[in-house]
Amino acid sequence: MNILILENLIDKKNLTILKKNHNIFYNKNKKKNKIETIFTRLKYNLNQDFLSNYPNLKYVISPTTGTNHIDNNYIKKNGIKFINLLGQKKKIRNISSTSQFNFALIISASRKLLDYNFLSKKNIFNRYKYETFQFEQLTCGIIGYGRIGKYLCKNLAKLGFKILIYEKYLKKKIFKKKNISFVSLNKLMEASDIISLNVNNQKNNTDFINKKNLNKCKKKPIFINTSRGEYVNEKDLIDSINKGNIFSAYIDVVKNEQEKELINKNLYKMSNRGKIHIFPHIGGTTKKALIYTEKLVINKFIKFKK
Numbered sequence: 001m002n003i004l005i006l007e008n009l010i011d012k013k014n015l016t017i018l019k020k021n022h023n024i025f026y027n028k029n030k031k032k033n034k035i036e037t038i039f040t041r042l043k044y045n046l047n048q049d050f051l052s053n054y055p056n057l058k059y060v061i062s063p064t065t066g067t068n069h070i071d072n073n074y075i076k077k078n079g080i081k082f083i084n085l086l087g088q089k090k091k092i093r094n095i096s097s098t099s100q101f102n103f104a105l106i107i108s109a110s111r112k113l114l115d116y117n118f119l120s121k122k123n124i125f126n127r128y129k130y131e132t133f134q135f136e137q138l139t140c141g142i143i144g145y146g147r148i149g150k151y152l153c154k155n156l157a158k159l160g161f162k163i164l165i166y167e168k169y170l171k172k173k174i175f176k177k178k179n180i181s182f183v184s185l186n187k188l189m190e191a192s193d194i195i196s197l198n199v200n201n202q203k204n205n206t207d208f209i210n211k212k213n214l215n216k217c218k219k220k221p222i223f224i225n226t227s228r229g230e231y232v233n234e235k236d237l238i239d240s241i242n243k244g245n246i247f248s249a250y251i252d253v254v255k256n257e258q259e260k261e262l263i264n265k266n267l268y269k270m271s272n273r274g275k276i277h278i279f280p281h282i283g284g285t286t287k288k289a290l291i292y293t294e295k296l297v298i299n300k301f302i303k304f305k306k
Contacts, residue, residue, distance in 0.1 A: 045258035118274030141192030
């Protein structure tokens with residue numbers, strides 16, 4: 001089988017496994033008629049225009065939980081098998097790369113570290129510029145109680161944070177710990193000093209965060225998103241920051257991530273003002289996580305082939 005590698009594999013062992021029985025190609029513009037499998041992560045947008053260039057495509061492999069970079073309608077319509085990390089909850093349960101990164105952002109937000117760092121770069125050294133608090137004085141709202149939400153809840157509670165959780169797919173749950181509560185989304189937005197978005201990969205989560213719920217914020221929280229850019233109405237987020245409803249935002253994801261020319265330019269303007277701190281989707285990019293997830297999808301691909 002002819003495999004096009006759009007983004008290099010991290011572990012040479014995984015590449016060796018593929019090379020045993022398959023031909024490997026790296027140039028997406030050559031031998032398009034011969035390509036039967038594509039391996040990608042998150043760099044490219046595999047939409048209909050892209051995928052239709054490969055008429056003999058049978059498999060798309062992506063070691064990701066998010067699938068918004070793939071045209072799912074096109075691959076279903078054309079009988080292309082999509083191999084990813086969805087449906088492998090048990091196997092990825094112990095992958096804590098994104099969880100740890102999200103945790104680090106929350107700790108940073110608790111002392112407004114990125115906001116102070118921005119001032120320092122402007123030669124403004126005012127240690128009293130922003131009001132900050134110790135962990136036990138802060139309320140962190142976690143939207144989504146999946147793998148990452150559970151990790152955050154467990155570890156933040158140990159540090160003394162008060163935790164508010166919103167999970168639309170779970171009934172109200174009672175914890176023995178006094179500082180953890182399941183609440184409505186409105187209550188979470190109203191009472192949180194820090195808000196972390198950790199919802200799962202569902203189409204109906206598009207623009208999940210919008211002016212309707214952002215307007216509920218009363219404590220000028222810092223907003224954190226390591227989920228997907230599509231789940232936040234970016235215009236509404238920017239407006240909420242400008243109005244003072246949101247203090248600032250720490251985001252690892254943006255809409256149209258694979259199409260740079262389509263990214264909201266106002267995000268960069270807000271970044272230049274120090275009100276939105278943007279990362280290049282690095283949550284899951286620890287070496288251990290990359291190698292492990294890579295191996296998972298390659299093994300799954302090999303099983304499909306048998």
